[in-house]
Amino acid sequence: MVTLGRYFIFLGTLFRDRERTSVYLRLILDECVSIGVNSVFIVAIVSSFIGAVTCVQTAYNLDNPFVPRNIIAFIVRDSTILEFAPTISSIVLAGKVGSSIAGQLGTMRVTEQIDALEVMGINSSSYLVLPKVLGAMLMFPLLTMMAAFLGILGGYLAGVLVGVISHEDFISGLRFDYNPFGIKFALIKTEVFAFLIATISAYQGFNVSGGALEVGNASTNAVTASCISIIVADFVLTQLLLA
Amino acid sequence: MIEIKNIQKKFGDRQVLAGIDGCFQPGETSLIIGGSGTGKSVLLKCMIGLVQPDLGEVLYDGRNFLTADDDTRKAIRREMGVLFQGSALFDSKSVFDNVRFPLDMLTTMTEEEKVERAHASLQRVGLENAEQRMPSEISGGMKKRVGIARAIVMNPKYLFCDEPNSGLDPLTSIKIDQLIKEITDEYKITTVVITHDMNSMMEIGEKIMFLYEGNKLWEGNSDTLAHSDVDRLNEFIYANKLLREMEGK
Numbered sequence: 001m002v003t004l005g006r007y008f009i010f011l012g013t014l015f016r017d018r019e020r021t022s023v024y025l026r027l028i029l030d031e032c033v034s035i036g037v038n039s040v041f042i043v044a045i046v047s048s049f050i051g052a053v054t055c056v057q058t059a060y061n062l063d064n065p066f067v068p069r070n071i072i073a074f075i076v077r078d079s080t081i082l083e084f085a086p087t088i089s090s091i092v093l094a095g096k097v098g099s100s101i102a103g104q105l106g107t108m109r110v111t112e113q114i115d116a117l118e119v120m121g122i123n124s125s126s127y128l129v130l131p132k133v134l135g136a137m138l139m140f141p142l143l144t145m146m147a148a149f150l151g152i153l154g155g156y157l158a159g160v161l162v163g164v165i166s167h168e169d170f171i172s173g174l175r176f177d178y179n180p181f182g183i184k185f186a187l188i189k190t191e192v193f194a195f196l197i198a199t200i201s202a203y204q205g206f207n208v209s210g211g212a213l214e215v216g217n218a219s220t221n222a223v224t225a226s227c228i229s230i231i232v233a234d235f236v237l238t239q240l241l242l243a
Numbered sequence: 244m245i246e247i248k249n250i251q252k253k254f255g256d257r258q259v260l261a262g263i264d265g266c267f268q269p270g271e272t273s274l275i276i277g278g279s280g281t282g283k284s285v286l287l288k289c290m291i292g293l294v295q296p297d298l299g300e301v302l303y304d305g306r307n308f309l310t311a312d313d314d315t316r317k318a319i320r321r322e323m324g325v326l327f328q329g330s331a332l333f334d335s336k337s338v339f340d341n342v343r344f345p346l347d348m349l350t351t352m353t354e355e356e357k358v359e360r361a362h363a364s365l366q367r368v369g370l371e372n373a374e375q376r377m378p379s380e381i382s383g384g385m386k387k388r389v390g391i392a393r394a395i396v397m398n399p400k401y402l403f404c405d406e407p408n409s410g411l412d413p414l415t416s417i418k419i420d421q422l423i424k425e426i427t428d429e430y431k432i433t434t435v436v437i438t439h440d441m442n443s444m445m446e447i448g449e450k451i452m453f454l455y456e457g458n459k460l461w462e463g464n465s466d467t468l469a470h471s472d473v474d475r476l477n478e479f480i481y482a483n484k485l486l487r488e489m490e491g492k
């Protein structure tokens with residue numbers, strides 16, 4: 001409870017007393033590169049394989065002549081867009097981006113780099129954390145869209161190659177009962193997850209005291225706390241937006 | 244001039260600072276000495292606003308730093324340079340970018356002015372040849388010098404150094420001390436240095452303050468240091484065997 005309160009106070013400091021906008025633009029760009037570009041590979045691998053597995057798995061479970069085959073593609077599409085692309089990618093990113101944010105800020109804390117910023121009269125939390133939050137919120141949706149695309153592609157390739165579904169069935173399943181709100185829903189979720197991962201990890205890193213050991217612990221805690229918050233937020237958002 | 248009045252700080256039940264007074268003059272290198280854990284760093288952090296003391300005042304040329312409004316605090320912060328115990332260089336920036344960082348963030352200078360100022364500062368500490376290196380690629384002594392260059396690049400009125408020569412060999416350590424003293428004289432800076440180092444005390448101690456368990460037990464200079472009647476201070480300085488022998492104690 002106390003931690004939660006401190007976390008909200010920390011969020012408040014992000015937006016107080018900022019530096020010039022031009023300063024932020026460069027920093028945000030740097031963060032976009034380090035968050036976005038460096039995560040493309042892992043997100044691509046994970047999402048295409050999950051798409052593939054979902055397709056094959058669903059096909060085996062629906063091994064009933066009365067169920068039309070194109071339902072498989074329909075299920076792959078919806079589960080990928082609604083759940084796997086935003087949530088699984090975010091969990092993967094919590095591991096990659098969250099731990100790096102916490103590690104970086106934690107190191108800056110224990111080596112007094114954050115103190116050095118403070119004595120110059122710079123609001124260290126907004127200078128260091130805000131660009132990361134914005135960078136994550138800019139890049140995560142792109143990564144999610146890529147994950148959705150690759151997930152469905154992975155499902156298609158696996159389905160057709162293994163022979164559980166034909167090309168025509170897959171395409172017709174993809175088109176079946178399509179609701180564009182699904183994409184919007186995925187992007188809203190992703191933005192929330194991006195914000196949670198970046199701020200929770202930054203909070204963990206910022207509040208390290210001690211040395212290298214504590215920085216390591218902060219990284220681990222950042223990933224754990226981010227993952228839990230993603231799952232809770234996923235449940236809440238699904239209730240709010242889809243129910 | 245910096246004045247501190249009755250600085251007190253507790254962490255939990257532990258009284259780390261029990262009411263410290265003092266006065267630091269421009270153009271003078273003042274030292275704070277004392278054993279490990281006696282509150283030297285905490286005192287320095289109280290002075291520069293990284294730790295909020297429970298009680299007491301810190302006056303920068305008459306301006307009360309702790310109760311000042313945000314603008315005054317910011318103005319005072321721009322007048323101070325700090326060398327941290329571990330140098331605290333930004334490890335994602337080159338040596339040169341570290342030094343020009345305060346200029347980028349806090350001034351409206353043109354590009355040429357900034358480059359010139361950063362150059363001059365690095366030249367002052369003898370590092371004009373290492374400008375493009377990263378902090379991870381330079382030695383501890385060089386890091387301290389970069390730290391000093393960054394601390395003086397804004398032409399500070401107040402300079403604070405937390406153990407500028409810990410972890411350095413005696414020769415480098417003396418060089419760093421000399422550098423701090425020269426800069427202090429040259430620009431009439433009010434300089435406060437924390438040190439454990441006996442050499443520094445004798446070489447640059449124009450004014451020395453001895454802390455023991457959160458109290459100021461003694462104040463003087465390098466000439467009177469060895470002849471005090473404060474037992475704790477004598478224990479502290481004669482812990483060094485060689486000195487003990489030299490003084491015949």
Ligand SMILES: Nc1ncnc2c1ncn2[C@@H]1O[C@H](COP(=O)(O)OP(=O)(O)OP(=O)(O)O)[C@@H](O)[C@H]1O
Pocket residue numbers: 254259277278279280281282283284285286
């Ligand atoms: N943030 C903090 N929270 C709790 N206790 C602290 C904190 N900072 C310092 N202390 C305690 O205050 C005491 C004084 O610490 P300080 O860092 O000022 O010592 P020092 O005189 O600088 O020692 P050294 O010469 O080893 O650097 C220590 O016992 C330390 O444990």
Ligand SMILES: [Mg+2]
Pocket residue numbers: 283284285328405
């Ligand atoms: Mg100390």
